[in-house]
Amino acid sequence: MSLNTKILALLLVLAIGAVLVYTVFTIGTIVALFLMSLLFAFILAPAVNWIEGKGIARGIAAFIIFSLFFGGIAVAVYFLSPFIFDEVSHLQEVISVGQLRKGIRDVEVFLSRQLAFLGVRRMQVAPKVTEWVSLLFDNILNIASSLAGIVLFAVMMLISTFFLLKDARNLKKSLVEYVPNRLFEVALNIMHKIEWSLGAYLRGILVDSLTIGIVTTFALWLIDLPYYFIIGGFAAMANLVPYLGPPSAAFTASFVSVVTTGSFRQVPLILFVFVVIRLLDDAIVQPLTISKSVRLHPVIIIFALLVGGQLFGIVGMFFAVPTVGVLKVIIGEFSAGLQRYRPSTEQ
Template sequence: MTESQRWFLLIVTLILGALVYMLAPILTPFLVGALLAYLFDPVADRLEAAKFGRTGAVVTVFVFMTAVLALTVLLLLPQLGRQIQVLLERVPMIIDLVEKRLVPLLESTLGVDLAAMDLGTLKSMLAGNWQQTGSLMAQLAGGITRSGLAVLAWIANLVLIPVVLFYLLRDWDLMMARIRMLLPRYLEPRVALWANECDEVLGAFIKGQLLVMLALGIIYAVGLWLVGLDIALLIGMLAGLASIVPYMGFIIGIFVAGIAAFIQFQDPMVLFWVGAVFAVGQALEGMVLTPLLVGDRIGLHPVAVIFAIMAGGQLFGFVGVLLALPVAAVIMVLLRHLHQGYKSSTLYGSAQVAEVELLNTEADE
């Protein structure tokens, strides 16, 4: 590229970054719609190949998504509300367990004085106030309804997401072709290569990993339900969501489920069954779910996922969280090509040649 072309690309990148920063408050429904369009475009393409027509394929996808969403709301949300209420009721029991068993154990093991921890006051405060909070859903709804503008913005975003999704999904392939045609001809082959590699990375983490998270959430919830845990669904969903980072769902899930099971049953043997549930889930993830749903596609490193999400949230809020993985995938692809360019450059090659010459000189001596 010439100097002017480099400056042009830099200016365009800076302008796009500034626009994202300034328009972040209104970008959420558009980004959510774009993410859903990206996820369901392969489904629409397959239906279109089966003689549905693009609009018919999009309508079919919409009907399926609406049915799944309605089923989730009708079946899962009431159960989650009840299980959250059960969890709130047991908070004083958790504090009792910490105060009477864990604190003495730590004091005798570590030789430290933990008497300064005022757990009794905290327990009394929680025990006296949790009943007044009512249902968590009702509390959230009450907080929202106190602000008319917040309600209107929330409803507008909810209504806008399916509208944006419909039009993006209907015209997705056409938009991608037009964007490709708008690229400068000298950049188009390289950008197309990078885009394919980014799609491979995102496919592994957004498409494949979401399915793995859903499957693990179901496995953990069903397994803990068979154990008899009252808040099995809540913990299963928490562990499934945390599984976006490999092993994080297993660690968080077995820790939270172990505490909840011990408090509910007061029997150390139940910890064995909780461990068995998560061991089976981890084995299925490694041997079945990940090879089947993700395959050998290149994914993002777990540390890169954590850093990208935290950095995106810090810089751009919720919009940054939505943009974190796509941007991380692009950066990863660029760094890979930069590494390849460095390995083939004279800067790297000259040192390599010097090392070979030094070895040859030492061998002659």
Template sequence: MELAKLPFYAKISCILISLICFGYIFYIGNDIITPVLMAFLFAILLVPIFTFLNTKLKLPRYFAAITCVLLFVAFILGILAFISYEVTDMANDFETIKKNANSFIIDIHKFIKAKFNISIWEQKRYIGNVAKDSVKNGSGTIGSAIMTISDLLLESTIIPIYIFLFLLYKDHFTLFLSKLINKENHSVLKDILSQIKISINNYIISLILEMVIVSVLTSFGLWIIGVKYFILLGLITGILNLIPYIGILIAGVITLLASLTGSGETSIILGILIVNIIVQLIDNNILVPLIINSKVEINAFVSIIGIIVGGASAGISGMFLAIPLLAILKIIFDRIESLEPWGYLLGNDMPKNFAWRIRKTRSQTK
């Protein structure tokens, strides 16, 4: 039975049940599915390089795929090596950080005492009680941290392998999809795959461009106010900015801690907050609409829900995957007649004369 011939309530029920099933499968199997999806996105980004090596330079598929993976790994390791070098250099200022941190904490204690009439002894007692509670739950926290680190190491090892396999068998997967679809729909399938490739490429390149601009702006702002290691902190801010919502908060905390390698003055801390706020205003109001939203036509409401659901299902990786997966769903929905309304729901199309459209639709139905 065709879906289009079912009653409206039956179609809605089938679609909702399918979404719930897919969501549940993703939730219980995110440890397996998430690395595969991450590798799929990066493999799409590397397809042009793979095609160039395989068709233009006549390299065998195995060597072309391995070369792409090695270039990808070298790029990631280069960034990590730079960050590690700068962090090691920053560790030499540990005593300065400790001294300025103590001075800063004393200033906070004095401020709370002056404004809220809470003695320093009471503040330290409260902090001590919180610390004791943390120690009691420390074993679970340490265990969770170890599991997180082990999962991260496993993903960093297996994702390059998945990328290699996706590149190696990309034509095999395409032929498999063509065998699932009737021949009269092959043109639609070809259009869907082509648009998915273009959309994902544009999205990832746009993210990299946004990361570079945010890094440069943050580094320049921190350099102006005299923060040490401004290049490292700008790069960390740009990378963490890729994580929606919480990334910039983590970057702000790291920058504040790093600022203690200098004088630790309150003016520097206020300057850091102002720089982060200005960069975020530029990012949210100029960079994201101009660079990201123009490449991925997903409305803000659906994006926020997708990011929240992705974060609840698979953590930071799920938040990162939410937008490209929604973009893929929109491309598929837009090209299947029975699912076209759902594609419109995900999209960012704002009708300028909605009332006129309603009247026109009603007149046509009469």
């Protein structure tokens, strides 16, 4: 392949990337809906295949798995939501009665005393932090107030997930029809590798996060930290974002401890618990769940997280690793395909 062809190919990839980013920004909700459906379809596809392998029609197999998975989530939400709402409203109450201000002021006093040799006297952190926290609760209330929109989004997502599960093969065939002949086998390989690595990563990280959530909740309950249940839930969700998620869960737990107890007494124990859970996750859970799925260098993952976070916030950070995993497969297969490529006809 000549240098000009390489430059042209690079420019084409950049142009496609720019169009994609622009499109995602323009029709964000629809893209988010499609991505969420695709995500659930990837996670559930092997279970549907397994049931289909038992001689049951694909549509019925999809319906069974779909009902079990989302029905299970609905039941869990039904039974756990009163408990969660109770903890959230209690926490909000604690913070609003001024304990938050007091807690932060205590921290300020402690740090000012420790850092006196640097000339630090008064930090004025309390007003800013209370402002951030009240903004956070306002956002939660805003989300709750747009419940109708969320329900509509969820219903649309459930419908498209079901049809993706049921008709994935036909959709794949339709997509392949648009691929030029010389890239036919490359396209089939790309689709298979994306299906395999992305599916494995998503299923792996889901199981990993669930495990981390359960272990964290149990450990925080053992050390008698208040609101252990919602912090455990937050740890599970934060775990979906590699590298940055676990420290933010540890920080949240320490923050809640300082605010509610007014002292740093529990913080070393909390940090110790999170370090032990992290080590167990790295040594035991992750090798069993997400290893070998998306092999990416840590620097690339962190860069992807930063770009994803900058463009689409938390959602962008969650989709960063799968997106880079998909790009890696496409670039790898295309570069191998282009290296082999010669004009399609020869006289």
